Amino acid sequence: MAIYKLQGDRISELSPTSFANERILEARDLQKFIINSINAIETDLFVLSSEFGDWEDSRRKIDILCIDKNANIVVVELKRTEDGGHMELQSIRYASMVANMTFEKAVKAHQRYLTKVGIAERNAEEDILEYLGWDENNEDDFGNDVRIILVSADFSIEITNSVLWLIERGIDIKCIRIKPQKDGETLYFDIQQIIPLPETADYQVKLREKAIEQRQARRESQRDYSKxxxxxxxxxxxxxxxxxxxxxxxxxxxxxxxxxxxxxxxxxxxxxxxxxxxxxxxxxxxxxxxxxxxxxxxxxxxxxxxxxxxxxxxxxxxxxxxxxxxxxxxxxxxxxxxxxxxxxxxxxxx
The missing domain is CATH 1.20.1380 (Replication modulator SeqA, C-terminal DNA-binding domain)
Structure with a gap:
């Protein structure tokens, strides 16, 4: 959807553009913009790391790794293309890789990130505990679910169909469309959640809650009662x-x-x-x-x-x-x- 501006007694559409035309790159630019304005994508996210790849195949890296207020892991995958490429497949792979992330590993990842961005003097563990409102590390309540957020200039029908199918099966995944538009030399971003539609949010929440209950029941059956x-x-x-x-x-x-x-x-x-x-x-x-x-x-x-x-x-x-x-x-x-x-x-x- 275009953005319009008021000029006198009429409204006029801003000029459409693209990330390519504006020479905005994924890793160098878009990723930085999103990290510095993470609430534009979803409120109350905490950025753990960027370009996270704490596994053997270092070529595979999560664009932005976050946690939410419920201590869930959140994988944010970015594309500047008009179709999203194969980002849903990548994100599922990444989600599985971080599904067993512990609080301790999250602290180490965030400390490395703080060092990378030049603020190594901050205490990663204290920052995470403060964000979660915890007094101490609680491994049993950390990382019980992994959520996925896809951010792209647009999405192909293959991606939207795949995402809807995953949502029906209880996977917490959403698509955020971010379209650049211009007014002279000023660049604007039209950011909208397109899947799931905001008006279907209650229904989707109920589906996810049911899936979470099922996962918790399975987790309880696998709980470690070792002596x-x-x-x-x-x-x-x-x-x-x-x-x-x-x-x-x-x-x-x-x-x-x-x-x-x-x-x-x-x-x-x-x-x-x-x-x-x-x-x-x-x-x-x-x-x-x-x-x-x-x-x-x-x-x-x-x-x-x-x-x-x-x-x-x-x-x-x-x-x-x-x-x-x-x-x-x-x-x-x-x-x-x-x-x-x-x-x-x-x-x-x-």
Whole structure:
């Protein structure tokens, strides 16, 4: 649809143009424009990276990688052509490649992006947590779905048919048309969501919600309920769930002189909170933390019973109780780094 301007007592159409005529390239120009104005494509997106390709075939790169407020991964694919090429096929491939992205990998990707754009001094993890409104990393709630946004000057009938078919099957994908138009030397972009049509949004949301419920049911059936046997200096602790495994490991590490600061290299800083005093109880820790820190504190998300407080070098630490499928690997990596613990972790197959 053309854009018109008012001139006297009539309206006149702006001059159509193209990205090619304006010498606007995808990677050099259009990508930069969209990143700097991401809300023009969709409100409340957070740009993680551009030209993202954290896999073996480095020739394949996601134009713009984002997350949304629900911690979903969002793949944004750009084309400046009038038909969109084969962008829907590319985007599906990319979506599958990032479907298992963890919070930790997202932080690393964003930190590399910040370095690339010249603001490496920013803390990627803190920026992501602030955007999501989280107090800490929560792997179980991160990246549970992947959404796709296609942005092009226009779309062929093959693409629109493919996208409609994918939407019917619960894939969250949309087409955004961005057409350049001119008024003298001034360039305008006519940006419109054409699929799904805004007036069908409620229906499409219901379809997606049904698909999400089905995926969550499948995910629940595949949830990891592994149990572990931990052995420290010949003393065996059997049939521990993931939470019990994690807190016992951290307690034994600190008891043997390994500082929480060192352990943060394995777990990430966001999985720890601390205060600069020795606390004797959970209530004392909570009072001190709330008085001295801006970050919100939800006691239910931390190992903070009196017996779980970790004291080292006149500081008191609490450790996150939110852990996903990587518990076994994390614990074994710690045991490998610190052989003085004389510890092993094995899955309990009973």
């Amino acid at each position: 572990f046997d931990l052995t420290f200096n010949g003393v065996k602790h059997s049939n521990l769930n993931k939470r019990e495994t994690m807190i016992l490991t951290m307690k034994m590490c600190v008891k043997n002189g390994i500082s929480p600061t060192e352990l943060m290299e394995f777990t990430g800083k966001s999985r720890w909170l601390w205060v600069n005093k020795v606390c004797q109880s959970s209530a004392e820790f909570e009072t001190e933390y709330r008085a001295t820190n801006q970050r919100k504190y939800d006691p239910s998300r931390w190992f903070n019973d009196d017996s779980e407080l970790l004291v080292h070098n006149e500081k008191t630490y609490v450790f996150s109780n939110q852990h996903g499928k990587g518990t076994g690997k994390l614990v074994n990596d710690i045991f490998a780094k610190y052989p003085e613990l004389n510890a092993t972790a094995e899955k309990n197959e009973g």
